[in-house]
Amino acid sequence: MPVVSKGVTKQSEDFSKWYTDVVRQAKLADYGPVKGTMVIRPYGYAIWENFQGILNQMFKDTGHVNAYFPMFIPEHFLQKEAEHVEGFAPEVAVVTHAGGKKLDEALVVRPTSETIIWNMYKKWISSYRDLPLLINQWANVVRWEMRTRLFLRTTEFLWQEGHTAHATAEEAQDETLKMLNVYKSFAEDYMAMPVITGQKSEAEKFAGAVSTYSIEAMMRDTKALQAGTSHNLGQNFAKAFEVTFQNKDNREELVYATSWGVSTRLVGGLIMSHGDDKGLILPPKVAPYQVVIIPIFRKDTRDLVMDKVDDLVVNLKQAEIRVHVDDDEKSSPGFKFNEWEMCGVPMRVEIGPKDIEKGHAVVVIRHSGAKHFIQLNELVQFLADQQDIVQDELFQRALDFRESNTHTVDNWDDFKETLETKGGFIKAYWNGSSEVEEKIKNETKATIRCIPFDQPEASGKCIYTGEPSSQQVIFAKAY
RNA sequence: CGGGGUGUAGCGCAGCCCGGUAGCGCGCUUCGUUCGGGACGAAGAGGUCGGAGGUUCAAAUCCUCUCACCCCGACCA
Numbered sequence: 001m002p003v004v005s006k007g008v009t010k011q012s013e014d015f016s017k018w019y020t021d022v023v024r025q026a027k028l029a030d031y032g033p034v035k036g037t038m039v040i041r042p043y044g045y046a047i048w049e050n051f052q053g054i055l056n057q058m059f060k061d062t063g064h065v066n067a068y069f070p071m072f073i074p075e076h077f078l079q080k081e082a083e084h085v086e087g088f089a090p091e092v093a094v095v096t097h098a099g100g101k102k103l104d105e106a107l108v109v110r111p112t113s114e115t116i117i118w119n120m121y122k123k124w125i126s127s128y129r130d131l132p133l134l135i136n137q138w139a140n141v142v143r144w145e146m147r148t149r150l151f152l153r154t155t156e157f158l159w160q161e162g163h164t165a166h167a168t169a170e171e172a173q174d175e176t177l178k179m180l181n182v183y184k185s186f187a188e189d190y191m192a193m194p195v196i197t198g199q200k201s202e203a204e205k206f207a208g209a210v211s212t213y214s215i216e217a218m219m220r221d222t223k224a225l226q227a228g229t230s231h232n233l234g235q236n237f238a239k240a241f242e243v244t245f246q247n248k249d250n251r252e253e254l255v256y257a258t259s260w261g262v263s264t265r266l267v268g269g270l271i272m273s274h275g276d277d278k279g280l281i282l283p284p285k286v287a288p289y290q291v292v293i294i295p296i297f298r299k300d301t302r303d304l305v306m307d308k309v310d311d312l313v314v315n316l317k318q319a320e321i322r323v324h325v326d327d328d329e330k331s332s333p334g335f336k337f338n339e340w341e342m343c344g345v346p347m348r349v350e351i352g353p354k355d356i357e358k359g360h361a362v363v364v365i366r367h368s369g370a371k372h373f374i375q376l377n378e379l380v381q382f383l384a385d386q387q388d389i390v391q392d393e394l395f396q397r398a399l400d401f402r403e404s405n406t407h408t409v410d411n412w413d414d415f416k417e418t419l420e421t422k423g424g425f426i427k428a429y430w431n432g433s434s435e436v437e438e439k440i441k442n443e444t445k446a447t448i449r450c451i452p453f454d455q456p457e458a459s460g461k462c463i464y465t466g467e468p469s470s471q472q473v474i475f476a477k478a479y
Numbered sequence: 480c481g482g483g484g485u486g487u488a489g490c491g492c493a494g495c496c497c498g499g500u501a502g503c504g505c506g507c508u509u510c511g512u513u514c515g516g517g518a519c520g521a522a523g524a525g526g527u528c529g530g531a532g533g534u535u536c537a538a539a540u541c542c543u544c545u546c547a548c549c550c551c552g553a554c555c556a
Contacts, residue, residue: 007517016550035548090554112556145555146480153555206556214556226556263556296515334516352515362515479556 007338010277015221016149022271023150026280026343036148036155040264043343044151046288047267048158052138054190054286055160055262058182064134064162069116071140072107077115080240084114087207091143109142114208114233114259117163118241125165125255128247132175133165151268152225152479159263165255167247169234172256176232179260180213183228191266192283192395193217193273194402195227196425196474198450203434206259210234216449216474218402219272222424224449224476227269230260268479273398274367280344281367283394284387289324291316291383292345294336296352308351308376312361315380321387341366346390347383367394415463415475419444425476429469431462440464446475 008021023029028044031037040048056066072095079085088111095107110116117135125133142156162179166172180197187195195215205212209231217227238244238254247253274281284290293312297305309325316323324345326336333350340348350362361379363372367390374382405424409415418426430436430448440463441447451473459470 031548033547087555141556143555146553147551147555157556159556229556261556265556294515298514329514332514332516332518334514334518336517337515338517350515354515 022275022279029150038150038154048264050286059136064136067135068137069113071110073110073116075106075108078108081208084208093142093144111141111143113161114237118237121165122241122243125243125245128167128245131165131167136160136162152265157264159261161261164258169256172258173232176230176258180230183215187215190285191270194399196452198452201448203437206231208236214450217269222405224478225269228262233257274394279342282344284346284391287346289345290322291347292340293325293349294333295327296333301353308356319380319384419446425474427472428463429460430473431465431467431469436464445477447478449474449476
């Protein structure tokens, strides 16, 4: 029997399918004509714009300025840093022809901008007085990935990349961790997405970095998502691009560097942190619309209802609440309820003749389904109060979910058993060997997401070799 | 790159085995009735059947080649 699908695939049935269904049905994004490319549609882009607005302010508050560097990079730039070229070579797109002829030197389309930026920094930095240099750019980058998924991994994606230059190693390390914490605040306070901060293992770190730190979040299928990274690049790029400065003692020194970024992948993280079988659930602080009003009327009651709605809109806007009125007369209220639930608007207001008669409106909270009857004169205040309440509940719910899907194990059999039957994050000790990490990955598909800053007092023994170990790490299957 | 799948109306699909003037659902347009959890009726618009060759009186259907996309694995934010 042909089933006309209303709604989306259930999460419990097929999480991947659910994700794709939601992205498309909520009109966040669509596939582009070239394999792996994505069109970010207005509703999805509105979320990204909200991310940008908040992050941009956070960057400025921490002393950074924005700039823009070119997308085309001379091919030999990429080859200057050994690890860097090795890490990115397989996934760069290269332009060999332009202007109707073959180019003398091929141009790579930036997969990240360290090389072109450090090429420029060489020109700009000569004295300790030029430091620190704290620049961010909002840009697109291209990485030719084998397997792509909307928002999570696409051939071209949007991101921000901060690139800083410092006079000392300590300063660079401070900057690296400072920005990691900016990301943590953003994820938790705005996206309501709890994250674990920690250091990446040698195998997982950025190609060209001395050390990489990340924020790791758990999605609703209990898989891990690396949601942001911050790198201490040491003097690697300064060496490669010969960027030196004269210190106070008039001695020449190599500059210390950091870079840090988050991408449109965060939109995917947002979707998979909160969504349910009805569709998206957006935290108020990043939702394009925080309130949707659905007026309920017939021809003869239209003006009565719309008068109230118009008043309400004015007052909500005054209270700086992002509000949308769906007064489309072609679709029924029931249709709109489902539609806006799919789109994840945190709260919905229904106003019809019956409500007006009683002097109230109906408010339905998206994530809980809770229904409230609120007097019209208290409505704006109620909705304003709910913003924070909903925001907090979503964070708490996500945190509870992560905690209840995080398991600590201390022997290899339990490790495999837990991973297979329960999934989620697994805390276990590890001896620090890349070889062991590789073996575990091959045997279980689980990778070390990070070595959390938050470590237990006691030490333990390596989950794989049984050797004594002082570092507990988080294993998980990851996106 | 390995494995699997799909290309027919905007979307989802049937038709292909067994060749004979292209169909269904949703969506879209117009009009009317509806409107408090995915409304209904009537009338319409819309397709070089992914592309190129071939077989045939005749190809969406058979044959050959090709292209594209999706899903699952190895690499990655």
